[in-house]
Amino acid sequence: MAAVARSGIFGIRLHHPAQVVVAAFGVTILAGASLLMLPIATAGPGSTRPITALFTATSAVCVTGLVTVDTPTYWSGFGQGVIMLLIQLGGFGIMTLASLAAIFVSHKLGLRSRLLARAETGTLDLGDVRSILFGIIRFTLLFEGAAALLLTLRFWISYDEGLLRAVWLGVFHAISAFNNAGFALFSDNLMGFAGDELLLLVIGAAVVSGGLGFPVWLDLRNERTRFTRWSLHTKLVVTMTAALLLVGMVTLTAFEWDNPETLGDRSAVDTVANGTFASLTPRTAGFNTFDYGEANDETILVTTLLMFIGAGPASTGGGVKVTTAAVLALMVWAELRGDPDVNRFSRRIPATAQRQALSVVLIGLTALFAGNLLLTATSPFSIGETLFEATSAFGTVGLSTGITGLLADPPQAVLVVLMFLGRVGPLTLGTALVLRERDKLFRYPEERPIIG
Amino acid sequence: MAAVARSGIFGIRLHHPAQVVVAAFGVTILAGASLLMLPIATAGPGSTRPITALFTATSAVCVTGLVTVDTPTYWSGFGQGVIMLLIQLGGFGIMTLASLAAIFVSHKLGLRSRLLARAETGTLDLGDVRSILFGIIRFTLLFEGAAALLLTLRFWISYDEGLLRAVWLGVFHAISAFNNAGFALFSDNLMGFAGDELLLLVIGAAVVSGGLGFPVWLDLRNERTRFTRWSLHTKLVVTMTAALLLVGMVTLTAFEWDNPETLGDRSAVDTVANGTFASLTPRTAGFNTFDYGEANDETILVTTLLMFIGAGPASTGGGVKVTTAAVLALMVWAELRGDPDVNRFSRRIPATAQRQALSVVLIGLTALFAGNLLLTATSPFSIGETLFEATSAFGTVGLSTGITGLLADPPQAVLVVLMFLGRVGPLTLGTALVLRERDKLFRYPEERPIIG
Ligand SMILES: [K+]
Ligand SMILES: [K+]
Numbered sequence: 001m002a003a004v005a006r007s008g009i010f011g012i013r014l015h016h017p018a019q020v021v022v023a024a025f026g027v028t029i030l031a032g033a034s035l036l037m038l039p040i041a042t043a044g045p046g047s048t049r050p051i052t053a054l055f056t057a058t059s060a061v062c063v064t065g066l067v068t069v070d071t072p073t074y075w076s077g078f079g080q081g082v083i084m085l086l087i088q089l090g091g092f093g094i095m096t097l098a099s100l101a102a103i104f105v106s107h108k109l110g111l112r113s114r115l116l117a118r119a120e121t122g123t124l125d126l127g128d129v130r131s132i133l134f135g136i137i138r139f140t141l142l143f144e145g146a147a148a149l150l151l152t153l154r155f156w157i158s159y160d161e162g163l164l165r166a167v168w169l170g171v172f173h174a175i176s177a178f179n180n181a182g183f184a185l186f187s188d189n190l191m192g193f194a195g196d197e198l199l200l201l202v203i204g205a206a207v208v209s210g211g212l213g214f215p216v217w218l219d220l221r222n223e224r225t226r227f228t229r230w231s232l233h234t235k236l237v238v239t240m241t242a243a244l245l246l247v248g249m250v251t252l253t254a255f256e257w258d259n260p261e262t263l264g265d266r267s268a269v270d271t272v273a274n275g276t277f278a279s280l281t282p283r284t285a286g287f288n289t290f291d292y293g294e295a296n297d298e299t300i301l302v303t304t305l306l307m308f309i310g311a312g313p314a315s316t317g318g319g320v321k322v323t324t325a326a327v328l329a330l331m332v333w334a335e336l337r338g339d340p341d342v343n344r345f346s347r348r349i350p351a352t353a354q355r356q357a358l359s360v361v362l363i364g365l366t367a368l369f370a371g372n373l374l375l376t377a378t379s380p381f382s383i384g385e386t387l388f389e390a391t392s393a394f395g396t397v398g399l400s401t402g403i404t405g406l407l408a409d410p411p412q413a414v415l416v417v418l419m420f421l422g423r424v425g426p427l428t429l430g431t432a433l434v435l436r437e438r439d440k441l442f443r444y445p446e447e448r449p450i451i452g
Numbered sequence: 453m454a455a456v457a458r459s460g461i462f463g464i465r466l467h468h469p470a471q472v473v474v475a476a477f478g479v480t481i482l483a484g485a486s487l488l489m490l491p492i493a494t495a496g497p498g499s500t501r502p503i504t505a506l507f508t509a510t511s512a513v514c515v516t517g518l519v520t521v522d523t524p525t526y527w528s529g530f531g532q533g534v535i536m537l538l539i540q541l542g543g544f545g546i547m548t549l550a551s552l553a554a555i556f557v558s559h560k561l562g563l564r565s566r567l568l569a570r571a572e573t574g575t576l577d578l579g580d581v582r583s584i585l586f587g588i589i590r591f592t593l594l595f596e597g598a599a600a601l602l603l604t605l606r607f608w609i610s611y612d613e614g615l616l617r618a619v620w621l622g623v624f625h626a627i628s629a630f631n632n633a634g635f636a637l638f639s640d641n642l643m644g645f646a647g648d649e650l651l652l653l654v655i656g657a658a659v660v661s662g663g664l665g666f667p668v669w670l671d672l673r674n675e676r677t678r679f680t681r682w683s684l685h686t687k688l689v690v691t692m693t694a695a696l697l698l699v700g701m702v703t704l705t706a707f708e709w710d711n712p713e714t715l716g717d718r719s720a721v722d723t724v725a726n727g728t729f730a731s732l733t734p735r736t737a738g739f740n741t742f743d744y745g746e747a748n749d750e751t752i753l754v755t756t757l758l759m760f761i762g763a764g765p766a767s768t769g770g771g772v773k774v775t776t777a778a779v780l781a782l783m784v785w786a787e788l789r790g791d792p793d794v795n796r797f798s799r800r801i802p803a804t805a806q807r808q809a810l811s812v813v814l815i816g817l818t819a820l821f822a823g824n825l826l827l828t829a830t831s832p833f834s835i836g837e838t839l840f841e842a843t844s845a846f847g848t849v850g851l852s853t854g855i856t857g858l859l860a861d862p863p864q865a866v867l868v869v870l871m872f873l874g875r876v877g878p879l880t881l882g883t884a885l886v887l888r889e890r891d892k893l894f895r896y897p898e899e900r901p902i903i904g
Pocket of ligand 1: 181
């Protein structure tokens with residue numbers, strides 16, 4: 001462990017990266033909720049209820065996008081500005097903390113880190129943290145700036161919005177898209193733009209860029225298209241992202257092809273475009289161009305799976321992460337082939353990384369099971385509906401079949417906890433587990449139970 | 453690999469234990485379906501439809517207990533006799549084949565097998581197979597005989613049945629219980645006996661005995677209560693069975709305590725007794741004393757989880773098996789503690805067993821996900837309902853919220869496939885994976901992706 005953790009990033013003595021992450025997110029959420037409780041944050045008279053402020057602040061900082069009130073009509077311009085700020089802080093925070101955690105882990109394991117040229121020296125000082133911070137700021141500004149510019153032009157020219165309003169819409173949705181937040185300033189999210197492939201393309205590109213993660217972006221910037229020179233991490237993230245996108249695109253387009261309540265009445269091109277958008281938004285932007293309350297059960301099931309898997313590590317996206325899913329899939333594949341090692345792209349995946357991946361997924365499934373149990377117990381909705389909403393919260397996705405807005409306070413609190421766990425859980429768990437690795441002192445004799 | 457596999461158990465040249473299992477179950481199901489298609493098998497005129505015969509034969513041989521027709525009224529005495537015979541063959545077959553597979557695996561890995569004194573010599577001849585067969589026959593007859601006797605007395609004395617009818621009911625339900633089949637000769641399964649704790653106790657004891665598995669029974673017979681001398685396998689099965697029973701008992705009793713449609717109107721003692729019975733029947737007997745169609749969503753969720761986990765290996769029960777779940781839980785526990793090895797009861801669980809457990813569960817989840825997708829696509833029922841039914845089929849449990857009887861032919865075919873996969877899948881997979889283990893020839897350099 002390096003100098004930063006020992007001295008404390010915020011001047012507070014925090015002994016463990018996991019504590020930093022939990023503290024940073026907790027404090028930001030509470031500060032955001034306080035701001036949203038000010039009378040000027042709401043469009044109507046008076047100030048909002050504490051649970052609404054807490055839910056919205058958690059949803060914004062955890063870049064989830066689930067809402068219990070209508071963002072454009074319930075919150076004032078000030079309130080929407082606070083939400084945008086919280087999204088930016090949340091997305092920036094998770095990328096930064098996850099990148100720093102990855103470097104800590106590399107140190108601890110004596111690995112060279114691609115994230116930092118100096119990492120191999122084994123020490124980490126404030127200058128290194130600054131270089132990571134500036135790298136992430138550049139990454140963020142580049143993609144958010146480009147998306148904001150294109151979206152502003154689109155809103156200004158094609159939708160006859162005034163320039164100022166177009167800039168506001170452009171900036172808000174660029175930030176919401178790149179940070180995979182899924183908040184929109186339209187009451188029906190992006191359903192009004194289902195026919196606007198250009199706008200969906202810009203939003204989709206921002207979503208995927210943010211979801212690949214900072215480590216991948218560094219690799220792509222340095223090595224561009226020289227696939228063989230990418231790190232194993234980048235190869236796994238890019239191939240899994242592409243594979244999941246393809247599977248989602250084909251299945252979701254097929255499932256909703258004939259559904260008049262969603263995409264059935266649209267042109268073939270529109271249907272494919274929206275099916276593709278629906279394939280990338282569970283990972284984990286949460287924008288929607290059709291009503292998931294009217295979607296087929298098959299769509300709900302596949303989307304639930306995609307939401308649980310999520311995006312890349314140290315990205316703005318959520319879920320258990322595509323590398324985690326990739327490692328588990330590769331373990332099964334190696335087992336089926338009878339290979340003693342788990343290999344991919346001529347690299348061997350360490351046994352400790354395998355067990356971490358299993359732990360992140362099993363603990364995630366346990367949290368999701370418990371959360372879903374509490375949701376069904378406190379709300380009148382069916383298991384399919386609560387499972388979708390619980391996964392959306394845990395994966396910090398923000399898609400909804402419409403039940404979140406109808407929930408009473410206790411199930412809203414369950415979703416708040418799920419959003420927080422889903423945001424800080426996989427990262428802190430993945431990091432904490434590595435830092436706990438101990439040496440073998442003595443070993444018990446081996447004995448094998450019968451499996452299966 | 454030993455002499456048996458090379459010469460072929462049935463005179464056919466089968467190169468792999470997995471092929472033996474698949475062939476044995478496939479042939480028995482087809483033979484059973486043919487018998488059930490005879491006109492004398494049905495109570496009404498004419499003969500049954502092929503899909504009904506196939507579904508019932510699969511459900512009986514795979515000891516599942518899901519039914520599309522009412523067992524006592526649709527089938528004749530001959531038909532019911534065929535079902536009973538198929539249950540007995542199925543339960544006996546799975547215990548035998550799984551026990552032999554466990555011995556093959558021990559040989560291959562150079563381990564001493566508790567199942568066979570001679571196993572350590574490294575050869576396996578027909579005498580050894582005979583000793584396993586006779587051991588399982590003794591195990592079966594002992595428990596089925598005792599249960600049949602007690603049940604017969606109960607039906608004869610307390611329910612005023614004629615002696616012959618009481619014997620028939622006693623034998624049928626003893627066989628159905630010990631083999632974890634869940635078929636009953638009452639249209640409402642065991643709902644009419646919800647107030648008969650004595651009968652539930654006998655059925656429950658038979659269910660748990662069959663579900664522990666032959667290897668555990670051997671150990672218990674030889675070592676009785678000397679826990680420290682039990683094999684790791686027996687310790688894991690017994691402690692997991694007890695833990696799951698306890699968790700299920702507490703949660704299910706609590707969930708249905710106030711539900712007037714299930715247990716709410718019963719006395720406290722009755723409610724606890726039926727809650728306990730509901731806790732052991734998903735592992736994986738499938739008898740029910742209340743209507744799962746009226747149960748709370750929380751009950752459905754917990755029951756679904758218990759059904760997926762299932763019973764002990766080389767038992768008459770299904771699911772991915774309690775040892776599989778135990779190994780995965782121990783892996784997560786070791787990871788959280790930072791232990792490099794996965795230990796329990798002063799024994800180390802081999803890395804290969806860990807990866808096999810992961811593979812059995814992940815492939816099981818994949819099969820279940822695909823099956824559920826096909827069920828929702830081909831039937832009008834909600835995701836919660838189809839998930840329960842698909843898990844019940846895959847875990848060969850037989851519990852139902854009532855939708856199986858309403859399914860059209862295509863979703864019935866999906867359930868047939870799920871029952872077959874759920875029965876032969878985990879065993880053949882677990883065995884096949886061990887036999888594929890290869891030596892390390894060369895290793896790729898290690899590289900670690902970011903997890904979580
Ligand atoms: K989101
Ligand atoms: K059963």
